[in-house]
Each structure stands twice: as C-alpha cells, then as structure tokens.
Amino acid sequence: MERFPAQPLHHLDVLWIQVAGTLCNLSCTHCFVTCGPGERRHPMMSRGEVRARVAEALGMGVREFYFTGGEPFLHPDLIEILEDTLASAPATVLTNGTLLTASRIESLRRLSDESRSSLEIRVSLDGLDAAAHDAFRGAGAFARTIEGLRDLEASGLLPIVTVTHTGDDDPLVFRERCLHALGALGLSRPRIKTLPMFRLGRETTRTRGYAEIESLRDLPESAFDPHRLQCGSCRAVSAKGVHVCPLLVDEPGGRMGERLDQTLTPFKLSHGACFTCYVTGMTCGNG
Amino acid sequence: MRLAAFGGIYSNHLALAAVLEDLRQGGSDLAWCLGDLGGFGPHPDRAVAALRSSGIPTLRGNMDDSVGHARGDCDCGYTDPRDNAFAQRSYDYTLAHTSPEHRAWMRDLPECHRLEAGGRRVLLCHGSPRRVNEFLWESACSDAFLEWMCAEHGADLLLCSHTGLHWHRALPSGRHVVNVGTIGRPANDGRTEVWYARVELEDGVRVDFRSVAYDHESLAREMESEALPPEFVETIRTGWWTTCLENLPAKERRAGRF
Numbered sequence: 331m332e333r334f335p336a337q338p339l340h341h342l343d344v345l346w347i348q349v350a351g352t353l354c355n356l357s358c359t360h361c362f363v364t365c366g367p368g369e370r371r372h373p374m375m376s377r378g379e380v381r382a383r384v385a386e387a388l389g390m391g392v393r394e395f396y397f398t399g400g401e402p403f404l405h406p407d408l409i410e411i412l413e414d415t416l417a418s419a420p421a422t423v424l425t426n427g428t429l430l431t432a433s434r435i436e437s438l439r440r441l442s443d444e445s446r447s448s449l450e451i452r453v454s455l456d457g458l459d460a461a462a463h464d465a466f467r468g469a470g471a472f473a474r475t476i477e478g479l480r481d482l483e484a485s486g487l488l489p490i491v492t493v494t495h496t497g498d499d500d501p502l503v504f505r506e507r508c509l510h511a512l513g514a515l516g517l518s519r520p521r522i523k524t525l526p527m528f529r530l531g532r533e534t535t536r537t538r539g540y541a542e543i544e545s546l547r548d549l550p551e552s553a554f555d556p557h558r559l560q561c562g563s564c565r566a567v568s569a570k571g572v573h574v575c576p577l578l579v580d581e582p583g584g585r586m587g588e589r590l591d592q593t594l595t596p597f598k599l600s601h602g603a604c605f606t607c608y609v610t611g612m613t614c615g616n617g
Numbered sequence: 618m619r620l621a622a623f624g625g626i627y628s629n630h631l632a633l634a635a636v637l638e639d640l641r642q643g644g645s646d647l648a649w650c651l652g653d654l655g656g657f658g659p660h661p662d663r664a665v666a667a668l669r670s671s672g673i674p675t676l677r678g679n680m681d682d683s684v685g686h687a688r689g690d691c692d693c694g695y696t697d698p699r700d701n702a703f704a705q706r707s708y709d710y711t712l713a714h715t716s717p718e719h720r721a722w723m724r725d726l727p728e729c730h731r732l733e734a735g736g737r738r739v740l741l742c743h744g745s746p747r748r749v750n751e752f753l754w755e756s757a758c759s760d761a762f763l764e765w766m767c768a769e770h771g772a773d774l775l776l777c778s779h780t781g782l783h784w785h786r787a788l789p790s791g792r793h794v795v796n797v798g799t800i801g802r803p804a805n806d807g808r809t810e811v812w813y814a815r816v817e818l819e820d821g822v823r824v825d826f827r828s829v830a831y832d833h834e835s836l837a838r839e840m841e842s843e844a845l846p847p848e849f850v851e852t853i854r855t856g857w858w859t860t861c862l863e864n865l866p867a868k869e870r871r872a873g874r875f
C-alpha cells in the first residue's frame with residue numbers, strides 16, 4: 331500500500347477565501363488555479379457567504395484572512411467585504427495589480443487607517459521586466475501592474491511584491507536583484523516575498539505536471555516535520571466548500587468538507603504540489 | 618501586586634543597567650526578564666553578568682536556547698534572506714563571545730513561567746506560549762486568536778516579547794495580552810529610548826509602558842569598535858530599524874522609516 335505523511339491541523343491560524351472564484355481579467359499561462367475571463371468553475375462568493383465564513387473561522391480562533399481568486403478586485407463588493415473582515419481581523423488581498431484605480435486605492439487606504447488590524451496588498455510579478463512578466467501574463471500587464479504598485483506606494487499602503495523564483499540563484503542575490511529592478515521602476519520601499527513555481531493548473535500544459543518521483547510517497551517518518559508546512563495551520567474556502575490549502579482549491583482531493591469544523595482531520599500529502607511545499611518549505615502567507 | 622517585565626536585552630548592557638536602575642526606583646514587587654539576552658549589541662557577557670547578579674528570574678528566549686546549545690543560528694524566525702544574513706552576523710559574534718559558563722546557565726532557563734496574582738493566572742513566555750519564536754504583532758493578531766491562545770494555555774494575562782514592539786490588548790473576555798517590548802533595541806519610533814512594561818494586578822489590570830533613556834552613544838561606539846554592522850549602530854543612534862524588519866505587518870512597517 332502507498333504511504334504518505336499525514337499533516338495534522340494544529341490550529342486554524344489562517345483562512346484563505348477564494349472570494350473571486352476562478353474569475354480573472356488575465357489568463358496567465360502558468361496560473362495554478364486556471365483562472366481567466368470566462369472561467370466560472372468556482373463562482374464568486376457573496377458578501378453574505380464571506381461574512382458567514384469569517385464568523386465561522388473567528389469562532390475557531392483564526393488569526394487572519396487572505397483573499398484570493400482569480401482576481402479579487404473583479405468582485406463588485408470587495409471593499410465592503412474587506413471592511414466587514416477588518417472589523418475583527420487582519421486581512422491580505424492577493425492581486426495581479428492591474429485593476430487598482432485611484433478610487434479603489436483611496437478606499438483601501440481609508441480601510442487601513444480605520445482598522446486596528448493590518449491590511450496587506452500583495453501584488454504578483456513573474457519577471458522584473460515587461461518581456462519576462464508579459465510572457466506569462468499577456469501584453470501590457472507589466473506596465474499596468476507597476477503603475478498599480480507605484481500608486482499603492484504613493485498612498486502609503488506599502489504593498490508586498492510576490493516574485494516567482496524559478497532560477498536556482500542564491501536567495502539573497504535574487505532579493506537584491508528584485509530590489510534593484512523595482513527601485514529603477516520608481517518603487518522606494520517594496521517588500522518582497524518570493525514563491526516557487528507550482529506544477530498545477532495551466533502550468534501543467536505550459537511546461538509539465540508533477541512527475542511520478544516528485545512525491546512524498548514513503549517519506550520516512552523521521553524526515554517529516556509536522557510543524558513546517560502551512561497546511562498545519564490553514565484551510566481555504568471557496569464557493570464549493572472547504573479545501574486543505576490555497577494551492578489545492580481546484581485539484582481533485584483538495585476539498586475536505588462543507589464546514590470548517592469538518593476539516594480538522596489530518597490531510598494525506600499525496601499531491602505533487604505537496605512535494606514542492608516540502609522541498610521549499612514555502613508558505614503562501616506573507617511571512 | 619506590581620509586576621515588571623522586560624525582554625530582548627540583545628547585549629545592550631548599558632540599557633540593561635538603566636532599566637535595572639529604573640526598576641529599583643519604580644517599586645515593583647516582582648520583575649521578570651522574558652529572554653533573548655544576546656544578539657545585536659557588543660560584548661554579550663557584560664549584559665548576562667549584570668542580569669545574573671541582579672537575581673531577576675529569566676526565561677530562555679530563542680537566542681538563549683541557540684547560544685546555550687551552540688546551535689547554527691539564532692532561530693529568530695525571519696524569512697527574508699537579508700534579515701537572515703544580518704541575524705547570522707550578530708548571532709555568530711554573540712556565540713563566539715559568550716562564556717561557556719553563561720551558556721550552561723542559559724540552557725537551564727525555563728521557557729515559560731506561570732504565577733497567580735490578583736486572582737489571575739499570569740503566563741510569561743518569550744514569543745508565544747506555543748512557540749518560542751512566534752511573532753505576536755499588534756496589528757496581525759485578531760482578538761479571536763489571542764482569546765484562543767489564552768484559553769488554550771490557561772492564561773488570563775499573557776506576557777510576551779520577541780518582536781521588539783510593545784503593545785497591550787484588553788480582550789473582550791477580560792483577558793489581557795501584553796507584549797513588553799525589548800530593551801536592547803529601540804522601538805522603531807525614531808526615539809533612542811527603550812521600553813519595558815509594568816502591570817498592576819489589583820481590582821483589574823493596569824498596564825503602563827516605561828521608556829528608559831541610556832547612554833546610547835557609548836553603546837554605538839562600543840558596537841563600532843567591535844566592528845558590528847553599521848546598520849545596527851544606526852538603529853541605536855536614530856531609533857529607526859534598518860534590518861530585521863521585513864516581517865513587520867503593514868501598519869507597523871508604515872510607522873517606521875525604512
């Protein structure tokens with residue numbers, strides 16, 4: 331019989347909310363949830379649905395919330411949803427940064443000032459110039475995202491820039507390169523987070539999916555640290571239910587139940603993506 | 618009962634001396650040090666010797682656990698590579714300059730401590746009760762989370778340190794969480810003073826934070842003559858964090874200069 335490590339949920343620190351479903355204004359060639367303009371496999375969540383999920387998680391002692399999609403800023407009620415959430419907990423929005431109008435940024439800054447909790451805006455970049463970034467995201471995306479980042483910074487929102495780190499250069503060297511490139515683009519205080527590439531969704535056709543050996547099958551117990559992976563402290567909700575983590579919202583086997591209290595059981599780490607998490611020790615969170 | 622607590626000495630023996638003097642005048646019934654004796658500053662043995670001779674009970678922070686056991690790094694819990702590079706430089710210096718006798722003493726320090734005062738269960742820890750290097754930032758913790766943590770660990774009053782920024786939250790249930798700050802590094806507020814907490818437990822909980830001035834210029838010069846990173850020295854002279862700040866949440870980051 332195949333054996334995989336089982337990851338216990340120690341406590342629900344973090345709840346991911348796929349507020350925009352799979353709807354996105356871009357359709358990136360590497361999108362790990364296969365999002366795009368016509369993609370409605372996961373519908374948007376209503377403000378009421380999100381409010382109920384937030385209450386459910388607060389009842390379990392959750393520390394903070396992350397909003398994803400697709401593209402959260404396509405949601406007509408996103409500002410209100412953030413306002414609801416920030417009344418009781420910190421919130422982070424993950425965005426492609428192309429839909430940050432002046433009035434949205436103004437609203438975000440107001441929400442941030444009015445709340446005791448931090449509001450984090452996290453913007454994804456896949457390359458440090460238009461050629462590299464737009465190869466994944468489509469022509470013109472880089473220019474709009476950089477403009478969005480500049481406007482966020484000008485408003486004092488201090489965005490976090492998430493950069494996909496695909497090469498194998500030293501993390502410190504890579505960080506300095508990012509900082510230098512962003513500085514040249516007019517960003518003076520970017521906060522940088524690097525993420526590995528996951529072989530999920532559209533990325534499986536752009537390059538390839540996980541190979542047979544990229545697996546935690548038969549991992550010796552002594553090689554498994556139950557306190558290292560993010561799924562020991564998070565769950566993700568979409569309109570379709572509760573999933574183990576934000577990476578597996580659209581993968582077979584990722585859905586664990588309807589209510590959060592039905593998903594407290596250990597999760598069998600049998601997905602190829604679990605291999606990437608294990609090898610890199612990554613977390614999708616800000617830290 | 619008046620309880621004083623400070624954390625994060627980070628080898629700042631001059632700030633420690635000033636805090637000990639402030640404590641002598643402040644009339645607390647009991648004082649605790651919440652750990653992290655070395656790192657960042659110069660001549661780590663000076664602060665440890667002064668702390669030990671003060672007799673103030675002390676918790677084992679992540680730094681003390683690492684130095685005590687001569688581990689490879691300080692286990693501060695940073696994720697940014699630049700933060701980690703700076704943390705490594707100060708850790709290597711600290712480990713190399715801490716006497717074996719002090720290191721043996723650190724190994725035996727408790728990780729948490731419980732006491733009862735004013736009818737409340739008080740829990741002292743370094744990062745959080747569940748993890749020595751957990752960062753409890755004011756703007757990154759919901760009430761729900763802090764309530765859960767207190768309930769889970771049987772605390773009506775939770776005292777912690779590790780992050781370097783002091784704050785107090787009175788929770789809806791009547792519980793309290795206090796991050797006492799650190800006395801080794803200023804609080805990223807453009808002031809050179811350092812901070813610790815005093816809690817009065819009697820008909821409720823009253824918390825006040827004390828800012829303590831010390832001869833920071835002498836410390837800065839000692840750090841320079843020990844060839845510690847100029848970025849650290851700048852923080853001592855200006856009160857603004859220059860390193861180890863990438864994991865600050867947006868609100869706390871915005872309050873600083875860098």
Ligand code: SF4
Pocket residue numbers: 354355356357358360361362363364365366399400401426467
């Ligand atoms: S990667 Fe992000 S921006 Fe690109 S299609 Fe997917 S959700 Fe949209």
Ligand code: SF4
Pocket residue numbers: 337559560561574575576577578597599601603604605607608
């Ligand atoms: S993909 Fe990563 S976070 Fe998700 S279940 Fe697997 S190991 Fe956990």
Ligand SMILES: [Fe+2]
Pocket residue numbers: 653678679680693743750779780
């Ligand atoms: Fe610490």
